[in-house]
Amino acid sequence: MNGNPLLLSGGDRVAVAEGLRTQASLKPNPRVVFQSENGRAWESPGINFWRDTDSYVYGAQVVERGRKRERREDYATAGVDRARSERDALEAQVRARVAAAYWAAAAASRIVELYRQDLATFERIVQFNRTA
Numbered sequence: 609m610n611g612n613p614l615l616l617s618g619g620d621r622v623a624v625a626e627g628l629r630t631q632a633s634l635k636p637n638p639r640v641v642f643q644s645e646n647g648r649a650w651e652s653p654g655i656n657f658w659r660d661t662d663s664y665v666y667g668a669q670v671v672e673r674g675r676k677r678e679r680r681e682d683y684a685t686a687g688v689d690r691a692r693s694e695r696d697a698l699e700a701q702v703r704a705r706v707a708a709a710y711w712a713a714a715a716a717s718r719i720v721e722l723y724r725q726d727l728a729t730f731e732r733i734v735q736f737n738r739t740a
Contacts, residue, residue, distance in 0.1 A: 612702055618695035625691040629684035633677065636670035 645662045647655070655661070 614698055614702060615695070618691075618698045622688065622691045622695055625684070625688040629681065629688050632680040632684040635677070636672065639668045639670075641666055641668065 641664075643664045643666075645664075647661045
């Protein structure tokens with residue numbers, strides 16, 4: 609049952625949810641921004657980049673307030689729990705389907721055996737009536 613594609617996909621969904629939880633717990637990255645303005649390609653004879661353009665470099669750091677990261681982690685943890693529950697429910701459904709298929713096959717085998725017994729009994733009755 610470990611090779612069942614449905615169960616494998618359920619495991620993959622759990623792995624994705626755990627990855628999203630890891631991502632949600634990370635702190636925001638600092639940013640470095642380079643900005644260049646007044647660059648024109650249409651002037652003739654052209655522009656001197658270092659003299660005619662304005663260039664800026666600045667950094668930014670996102671500051672989260674109000675426990676936003678903790679809330680994201682809680683939400684992602686709930687997603688992991690949901691994915692695990694769905695996987696467990698899917699596993700229970702597959703187990704139930706396998707059990708139902710097994711018992712249906714066992715019942716069908718027993719029915720075939722009973723039909724063979726009925727046929728043998730009927731054949732004996734026919735032979736008895738021929739000889740009597």
